Amino acid sequence: MIPDIVWASNKRLECLLDEAGHLIDAPELIVEVLSPGDKNEKRDRQAKLKLYSAQGVHEYWIVSWQEQKVEVYRRQQGVLKLVVTLYQQDELTSPLLPGFSCIVSQFF
Numbered sequence: 001m002i003p004d005i006v007w008a009s010n011k012r013l014e015c016l017l018d019e020a021g022h023l024i025d026a027p028e029l030i031v032e033v034l035s036p037g038d039k040n041e042k043r044d045r046q047a048k049l050k051l052y053s054a055q056g057v058h059e060y061w062i063v064s065w066q067e068q069k070v071e072v073y074r075r076q077q078g079v080l081k082l083v084v085t086l087y088q089q090d091e092l093t094s095p096l097l098p099g100f101s102c103i104v105s106q107f108f
Contacts, residue, residue, distance in 0.1 A: 003048070005031035007096070026055035028096050033063045049073065053080040059096055068108050 008027040016025045032044045052060050060073040069087050073080040088105040
């Protein structure tokens with residue numbers, strides 16, 4: 001399973017890459033854009049969430065272009081849990097990205 005977008009801090013990136021430049025550990029943030037179809041959505045919402053949680057991802061964003069919303073999962077007590085669902089007018093921020101903010105509608 002390959003994520004759509006990954007982000008890792010410079011400090012973390014040094015530990016994530018092998019000699020060939022391949023990721024060998026979990027990044028801090030993964031973003032998935034939902035693909036059409038129930039099977040794809042189920043994979044992103046269940047299988048990938050479980051996998052990323054087990055691998056130690058700190059945040060997982062699920063972006064629904066159909067509903068124009070972003071679901072933000074953050075690591076709490078060792079697992080990724082849904083902390084907020086943001087809609088078009090809401091502002092997306094992250095403790096992983098100091099100084100970053102984006103109005104959700106700008107994603108679409």
